[in-house]
Amino acid sequence: MEDGFTMSDPKFKGPTIGVRHVHVAMLFSMLAIGFGMRTNLSVAIVAMTDSKATTNHDIPTYDWNNKSVILSSFFWGYVTLQAIAGELGNRFGTKWLLIIAMFVNSTACVLTPTMAEVGSYGVIGCRILQGMSQGFFYPSVSNLLGQWVPPSERSRAGAISYAGCPFGIIFTMPATGFIAASTLGWPWSFYFLGTLGYIWISVWYFLGASCPAEHPKITNEEKQYIQRSLNATPDEKGGxxxxxxxxxxxxxxxxxxxxxxxxxxxxxxxxxxxxxxxxxxxxxxxxxxxxxxxxxxxxxxxxxxxxxxxxxxxxxxxxxxxxxxxxxxxxxxxxxxxxxxxxxxxxxxxxxxxxxxxxxxxxxxxxxxxxxxxxxxxxxxxxxxxxxxxxxxxxxxxxxxxxxxxxxxxxxxxxxxxxxxxxxxxxxxxxxxxxxxxxxxxxxQPWNYSNAKTTTTNNKTTTENEDTPQPEIVKV
CATH class of the missing domain: 1.20.1250.20 (MFS general substrate transporter like domains)
Known part of the structure; x- marks a missing residue:
C-alpha cells in the first residue's frame, strides 16, 4: 500500500497514457528513422549510379564498381561500439547518449550527397559513421526498457519499440524510390531522413529521460509504480x-x-x-x-x-x-x-x-x-x-x-x-x-542488484530498497 493505493489498483499506475508510454513511442520512432537511414542507400544507390533512374538530369551520377563494399560499410562501424555503448549508457544515462548518437547519424546522412562528390570512399566514411552511431541504438533501447517498463508490460513495450525497425524499412523503400525518381533527385532522400533525425533529437530532448527519477513531468503514482515493480534503486547504480x-x-x-x-x-x-x-x-x-x-x-x-x-x-x-x-x-x-x-x-x-x-x-x-x-x-x-x-x-x-x-x-x-x-x-x-x-x-539474476547500498540497523542488514516488494522471480 502506498498513498492509499495498491500495486493492483489501476490508479496506482498513473495516467492511462503515461510517460513510460511516451518513451516507448520515442524508441519506436528512433528505430524507424535509424533503420530508414540504414536502408536508404540500398535504394538510392541505383539512382546514384544510373542517370536513367531520375527525371532530373542535373543530379550527378557516379561510375562506381564497388557498390557491394559501399553497402556493407555500414556494418563495419556497427559492430565496433555496441558493448561500449551499453557501458556508457549504464554509467552516464541514455538521454544524452542518444542525442549525440542521433546527431552524428543524421549529420552523416545529410553529408552523404556532398561526400559522394569526393568519391565512393566519402560515402563509405559516412556509412561507417552511421554504423558506429547506430551501434548505440539497440543497447540504449534495452537500457531504457529496463528502466521504464514494468515486467507485466515488457513484451508489448519491447515489441512496439522494435517494430520501428520493419516500419522504417517499409516507409523508406518506396519513399526513397519516389524521391530519387522525382525532380528533387536522390540527394533529397538523404536530406529528408537526416531532417527527421534532427526533429527526433528536438522532441527527445524535451520528453526523454534516462530513468523515471530524472523525469520532471512524471506523476508520483507512475514513478512509484515503475520503480516498485522493478525493485529499482535508481540513485545507486555502481560499476x-x-x-x-x-x-x-x-x-x-x-x-x-x-x-x-x-x-x-x-x-x-x-x-x-x-x-x-x-x-x-x-x-x-x-x-x-x-x-x-x-x-x-x-x-x-x-x-x-x-x-x-x-x-x-x-x-x-x-x-x-x-x-x-x-x-x-x-x-x-x-x-x-x-x-x-x-x-x-x-x-x-x-x-x-x-x-x-x-x-x-x-x-x-x-x-x-x-x-x-x-x-x-x-x-x-x-x-x-x-x-x-x-x-x-x-x-x-x-x-x-x-x-x-x-x-x-x-x-x-x-x-x-x-x-x-x-x-x-x-x-x-x-x-x-x-x-x-x-x-x-x-x-x-542476483548480480543485477550487486551494487545496492547496504545499511545496518539494530543488528539487521538490509538493502536500501528492502521495504519495497521484491522483483517478480520466475524460475524455469
Whole structure:
C-alpha cells in the first residue's frame, strides 16, 4: 500500500497514457528513422549510379564498381561500439547518449550527397559513421526498457519499440524510390531522413529521460509504480559486474541465440531473393509489393506476438522464461523449415517460394518477444550492456553469412549449392535456439542488484530498497 493505493489498483499506475508510454513511442520512432537511414542507400544507390533512374538530369551520377563494399560499410562501424555503448549508457544515462548518437547519424546522412562528390570512399566514411552511431541504438533501447517498463508490460513495450525497425524499412523503400525518381533527385532522400533525425533529437530532448527519477513531468503514482515493480534503486547504480555477466549461462544463451538469429536472418533477407531470381527466374527485388511484403509481415507479427506473450505471462499460463523460449522457438524453427523446404521445391513453384519467404520473415518477428527482450528479464540495470555485448558480437555473423554464399555458391544457377547454404542457415537457427531453450532464463539474476547500498540497523542488514516488494522471480 502506498498513498492509499495498491500495486493492483489501476490508479496506482498513473495516467492511462503515461510517460513510460511516451518513451516507448520515442524508441519506436528512433528505430524507424535509424533503420530508414540504414536502408536508404540500398535504394538510392541505383539512382546514384544510373542517370536513367531520375527525371532530373542535373543530379550527378557516379561510375562506381564497388557498390557491394559501399553497402556493407555500414556494418563495419556497427559492430565496433555496441558493448561500449551499453557501458556508457549504464554509467552516464541514455538521454544524452542518444542525442549525440542521433546527431552524428543524421549529420552523416545529410553529408552523404556532398561526400559522394569526393568519391565512393566519402560515402563509405559516412556509412561507417552511421554504423558506429547506430551501434548505440539497440543497447540504449534495452537500457531504457529496463528502466521504464514494468515486467507485466515488457513484451508489448519491447515489441512496439522494435517494430520501428520493419516500419522504417517499409516507409523508406518506396519513399526513397519516389524521391530519387522525382525532380528533387536522390540527394533529397538523404536530406529528408537526416531532417527527421534532427526533429527526433528536438522532441527527445524535451520528453526523454534516462530513468523515471530524472523525469520532471512524471506523476508520483507512475514513478512509484515503475520503480516498485522493478525493485529499482535508481540513485545507486555502481560499476558493471563484468565477471558475473561474462560467466552467466543465461547471458551466453542470449548471445548464442543472437548469433543464430543474425546468421539466419541475413540469409533470409539477402540471399533468398537472389535465389528466387537465379533459380526460379523471378526478380522479386524489382517488384515493390514483394520487396515490402516480408517487412510488413514482420511488423504485423511482431505486434501480435507482443500482446499474446504478455497476456499468457500475466494470466499465468506459462512463466516468463518459458514464454521467451516458446516465442524464440517460433522465430527460428518456422524460418528453418521454410529454408529447408525452399531448397527442395521445384523451380516452377514461385508463388509458394515467395509465400514462404514472407511467412518466414513475418514469423521471425516473434524474436522481439523472445531473445531480444530477454536482457531486460535478466538484468534491468545492465540490460543495455548485455544487449551491446551480444548484438555487437553476433553482428559479425550477419557479415559472415553473405560471405559464405559468395565463397560456396560459385554458380548461382546451381540449386545444389544453394541447398548447402539454406540447410546451414536452418541448422544455425535450430541449433542456437536449442542452446537458448536449454540454458536461458526469465529470472532476474542476483548480480543485477550487486551494487545496492547496504545499511545496518539494530543488528539487521538490509538493502536500501528492502521495504519495497521484491522483483517478480520466475524460475524455469
Amino acid at each position: 558493471t559486474p563484468w565477471r558475473s555477466v561474462l560467466t552467466s549461462l543465461p547471458v551466453w544463451a542470449f548471445v548464442v541465440a543472437m548469433i543464430g538469429e543474425n546468421w539466419g536472418y541475413a540469409t533470409l533477407l539477402t540471399e533468398i531473393p537472389t535465389y528466387i531470381d537465379k533459380i526460379m527466374g523471378v526478380n522479386i527485388k524489382s517488384n515493390g509489393l514483394f520487396s515490402a511484403a516480408p517487412y510488413l509481415a514482420n511488423l504485423i507479427f511482431t505486434l501480435i506476438f507482443g500482446v499474446i506473450c504478455d497476456h499468457i505471462i500475466i494470466r499465468g499460463y506459462v512463466s516468463r522464461g518459458a514464454a521467451r523460449k516458446i516465442f524464440q522457438s517460433l522465430a527460428t524453427c518456422v524460418p528453418a523449415i521454410a529454408l529447408v523446404a525452399l531448397s527442395f521445391l521445384p523451380t516452377d513453384a514461385t508463388v509458394l517460394s515467395e509465400t514462404m519467404l514472407i511467412t518466414a520473415v513475418g514469423v521471425n518477428g516473434a524474436i522481439h518477444s523472445g531473445v531480444l527482450i530477454n536482457p531486460v528479464d535478466l538484468a534491468p540495470n545492465y540490460s543495455g550492456i548485455i544487449m551491446g555485448f551480444g548484438n555487437g558480437l553476433s553482428q559479425i555473423f550477419s557479415i559472415i553469412a553473405p560471405l559464405a554464399v559468395q565463397f560456396l555458391v560459385t554458380d548461382e544457377e546451381d540449386k545444389s549449392l544453394w541447398r548447402i547454404i539454406f540447410i546451414t542457415a536452418a541448422a544455425m537457427f535450430v541449433g542456437t535456439n536449442l542452446f537458448f531453450v536449454l540454458l536461458s532464463s526469465g529470472e532476474v
